Amino acid sequence: MKVVVQVRLLPSPDEAAALAATLCTVNQAANAVSEAAFNGGVTSRNDLQKVVYGRLRGEFGLGAQAAVRTVKKVVDAYATLRGSVAAGLLGAPGSARRQKAAVKPIAFRRDAAQPFDDRILSWQHSARTVSIWTVAGRLKHVRFTGATEQLGTLAMFRSGESDLVFRAGKWFLAAVCEVPAEPLNADPVDWIGVDRGIVNLATTSDGHNYSGRRLTRYRRWQARKKAELQAKRTRSATRRLKRKAKREARHAAHINHKISKDCVAVAKRTGRGIALEELRGIRDRVRPCRDQRAALFSWPFHQLDRYITYKAERAGVPVIRVDAAYTSQMCPRCGHTARNNRPDRDTFCCRRCGLAGPADFVAGVNVRNRARSAWVLANGPAPQEG
Incomplete structure (x- = not known):
């Protein structure tokens, strides 16, 4: 590769x-x-x-x-x-x-x-x-x-x-x-589900949480500085805006590199694969309120996906993508799916069986479970005729 x-x-x-x-x-x-x-x-x-x-x-x-x-x-x-x-x-x-x-x-x-x-x-x-x-x-x-x-x-x-x-x-x-890639682990012992978000940039089914609070504060500070420079409407302000945009992009790439490197290292050490949500077209599927548009449309979800993919390929770690629908609203124990299973952004509480926990962690578990089912379906024995 x-x-x-x-x-x-x-x-x-x-x-x-x-x-x-x-x-x-x-x-x-x-x-x-x-x-x-x-x-x-x-x-x-x-x-x-x-x-x-x-x-x-x-x-x-x-x-x-x-x-x-x-x-x-x-x-x-x-x-x-x-x-x-x-x-x-x-x-x-x-x-x-x-x-x-x-x-x-x-x-x-x-x-x-x-x-x-x-x-x-x-x-x-x-x-x-x-x-x-x-x-x-x-x-x-x-x-x-x-x-x-x-x-x-x-x-x-x-x-x-x-x-x-x-x-x-x-x-x-x-x-x-x-660089020669390592042989692919074609028989992973299990999967690590990774739920990607904005408040928590990534949460794995192992419970590892990569919080985005520091990044959010940094980006809000950058947004205030951008607004001040845009109000000046001078050539020097335009040059500074371009430099700030490049700096913010490099900062986001650095964070995505760290997250992807950690996820791939854990998967390789434990003999597991990595399961990701299929988020292509997410910006077309959701209608965020005005205060959330900048955060949703500017965070590079696809970049983190690419970083995990190429680092996993280099390390011989398999990567699978699963349907992202209702991963944060479905109970991983009883399967009950409802919007009120998630009373707020951070909390999950199943209305049927009472399972409770952090919402992003539950979503990561659901991603892992869907990867297990998809892997068995794709690699199981062919159905017998007759």
Whole structure:
């Protein structure tokens, strides 16, 4: 399976200036290539390369392999755009957003990431340095650093391109690694049911609760700051809003990484699988009140699902998805399902048998029980005819 490992470069001031000039030049070249592709309607990488290769080499001074990587970056960007349009991610036909994307060439930022392959970027893992092509010549012995586990993965499994990234005044290399997944546990002893929510981000059938109270306070504080900046309506306020949005997204991703890592580690240690609710389309199925809309529509449920899925695949832990309907209203002991089984958000109390407990924990148990039934149904013996 493919894993992206990110390491931080530690260039000297002169090396950093050369890297900055390189990103600026290759992205100017990418904009020229994008205009040629858009105006000529060229989508093939080979055809586009024939049109612009000489210009990239002469006018922009790119090396042969840097020119090839720049053309590929543009072709991949247009392929992504066509895929987004086909999937309806840019709105319905005729929508303003879709028309805006279709009437002009793709533009690349001055400091947009640039792909490098093994001909223009080489790694010296023992010395923790890289040799990288720039418009100022080849830079050798540029130091890098990272987490010990990440560096080990990079040294053993790196495969393919690496992207040079400039973010928040720092330089990074994002390398693709082809990490072999562990054999799948095809016969789990049981399942861990995971109920996802907003107040409690995740609650497992084992009783582990990942509370979201600290995150809620953080997001409310961010919302107040956003409102203050939006009221100013200045360019600097707009720039700060973008930085704050990226910071909040990174914070949410960090929390989802922690939750998914814990769930997968427990499942692997105990020989169990992980059961998740099928939450696709949840935003279309519910009608929250006005005060709940921001919390529901901004929390990345799907991101936590993806993180659990790929970490479980890497660890050989099976993942199953079950129907999410009435998991928080059904009694796991007698099966009675009713809305008044849940008198408030945090409490469950069955009106038939009296079973009581935290509502999110009961939902996690129901998810686990549905996974047991689904696994038996899918893996049981075939019915005999006659």
